[in-house]
Amino acid sequence: MKTIIRCGKLFTGLADTAEADQALVIEGGRIVWTGAYAAAPNPEAGDRFVDHAARFVMPGLSDLHTHLSYGNARSEEEVDLYASLEYRAIRSLAAAQRMLKAGYTAILDPATAGHVTPALRDALFTGMFAGPRITAAGQSLTSRQGLYDYYPSWIGCPSVSTGALVRSPTEAIEEIRRQTKEGVDVIKLAMDGIQGDRKSGLYAGFTQEETTAMVREAKRLGRKVVVHVRGREGAMYAARAGVDILYHASRIDNEGIRAAKDMGVSICPSLLLLVNNIEYAQPDDPSYDWWPGINRRELADAKINLRKAYDAGIPFLTGSETGFGITPYGEWSAKEFEIMVNHLGMSTAEVLRMATHGNRAMLRDGDEHDSLVAGKRADFIVVDGDPLADITVLQERSQITDVWxxxxxxxxxxxxxxxPRHQREASQGFWNRTYTREVARGYTPNPLGMDGMSKVESTIISEAAE
Ligand SMILES: [Zn+2]
Structure with missing residues (x-):
């Protein structure tokens, strides 16, 4: 039995343009024929015909930076601590399905708590639930100074957090071997050092020798290596070591760019978090006083340095850093495309090719679903609008009418x-200020008794009473 899809326009992921009035013929989950609708084979008895003559058909989108276990976290503690790993695993299925509904058929999750994302990947792969194709990292390797070792040393990186603290090259190699045995696709390194007394900003969390040793071992075991790195020094070390993806690379310098070019390293800017935090964070957010300002400076630097890297011929990839409270699942991911066009000066067609074809080089079985041509798996989306003319239509979920x-x-x-948050997750972030008598004088007291209750509170209470 064949399925014949008539496409008003067809973007295969391989060319810069979409062809008008085309057809896809699908059999056994794969594309068996594409071409002009007029030349398409006639449906036989039992075949299915789907008419999308007024729609734009393109490969499913991919995102190389979605943290499925984070649960739209509002703080590092929410990322790491309060919800059980089991709850996070179930929650990550809802996250993955929201991404799929938004048109994302393939996702790379570069850092997860415990074994959450590899487990989700396997459950989806077996067909237990509908969800995108997932490529998974485990916990991010971090040094004492690295991002992911957020907490004071007397807390460290608990086993349920997204960071795996490695205190020596020997421990790092052992961690890479452990994660490989547990089935991760990629090894994630936190290359930015953030906790120290250097005033000059971010510096590398690992030395060159350590970075090179970790990358060599990961590669020996057949893993890809992806790194979080905003700073100059970490980008240079990681590029020299020949990692696969530099996330952010906002402060990569000429030396780093040269090394990335020599070693065939790609850059995935992931600017959405910065842009959304600058555009939407509110004065009541606890980080409002310091973070959006840092984001503004980084965005300004990133525009210059990333453009330099792009002009030097470094391959670029796309991923949005979805999974935080400011970048919730299925809401903003496709804004990353618009940001790459507006802030990095890339063409719409190039970004769409990246999201559908280019990214697949980093994904599990990526060559199986990297374009809409004969032989590939039939993963595609149907759009009411033309993303080549206006890339922002992909941000409107109502305009992505079908996902296949x-x-x-x-x-x-x-x-x-x-x-929904687990009740235990409410154990932090109670108040945004200290209510001294002086501060309280500025407010009218809320009424005591049931009248003053928020909707959520009354729901919890009334359910408990029943
Ligand atoms: Zn990230």
């Missing part, structure tokens, strides 16, 4: 945008 994977239309129920 393996030649079958995905039909998922609408899930809440606001991922």
């Amino acid at each position: 994977m393996d030649g079958a239309r995905i039909d998922l129920p609408e899930t809440p945008v606001e991922i």
Whole structure:
């Protein structure tokens, strides 16, 4: 039985343009024929015909920077501590399905708590649930100074957090071997050092020798290596060591760019978090006084340095850093495309090719679903609008009318945008200020008694009473 899809426009992921009035013919989950609709084979008895003559058909989107275990976290503690790993694993399925509904059929999660994302990857791979194709890292390797060792040394990196603290090259090699045995696809390194007394900003969390040794071992074991790095020094070490992806690389310098070029390293800017934090963080957010300002400076530097790297011929990839409270699942990911066009000066067609074809080089079985041509898996989306003319249409979920994977239309129920929080997660972030008598004088006291209750509180209480 074949499925014949008539496409008003077809973007294969391989060219800069979309062809008008085309057809896809699908059999056994794969594309078996593409070409002009007029030349398409006639449907036979039992074949299915789907008419998208008014729509734009393109490969499913991919995102190389979605943290599925983070649960739209509002703080590092929410990323790492309060919800159990088991709860986070179940929650990550909802996250993955929200991404799929937004048009993302393939995701790379570069840092997860425990074994959450590899487990989700396997559950989805077996077909237990509908969800995107997932490529998974485990915990991010971090030094004492690295991002991911956020907490004071007397807390360290608990086993349920997204960081794995390695205190020596020997421990790092052992951690890489452990994660490889547990089935991660990629090894993640936290290359930015953030906790120290140097005033000059971010510096490398690992030395060149340590970085090179970790990358060599990961590669020996057949893993890809991806790194979080905003700073100059870490970008240079990671590039020299020949990692696969530098995330951010906002302060990469000429030496780093040269090394990246020599070693075939790609850059995935992931600017969405900066841009959303600058545009939308509110004075009541605890980080408002310091973070958006840092983001502004980084964005200004990134525009210059990333453009230099791009002009030098470094391959670019796309991923959004979805999974935080300011970048919730299925809401903003496609804004990263618009940001790459507006802030890095890339063409719309190039960014769309990256999101559909270029990214796949980093994904598990990526060459199976990297374009809409004969032989590939039939993973595609149907868009009401033309993303080549206006890339922002991909941000409107109502304009992504259908998502198909393996030649079958995905039909998922609408899930809440606001991922419900486990009650235990409320154990931090209670107040945004210290209510001295002086401060309290500025407020009218809320009424005592049931009248003053928020909707959420009354729901919890009334349910408990029943
Ligand atoms: Zn990240």
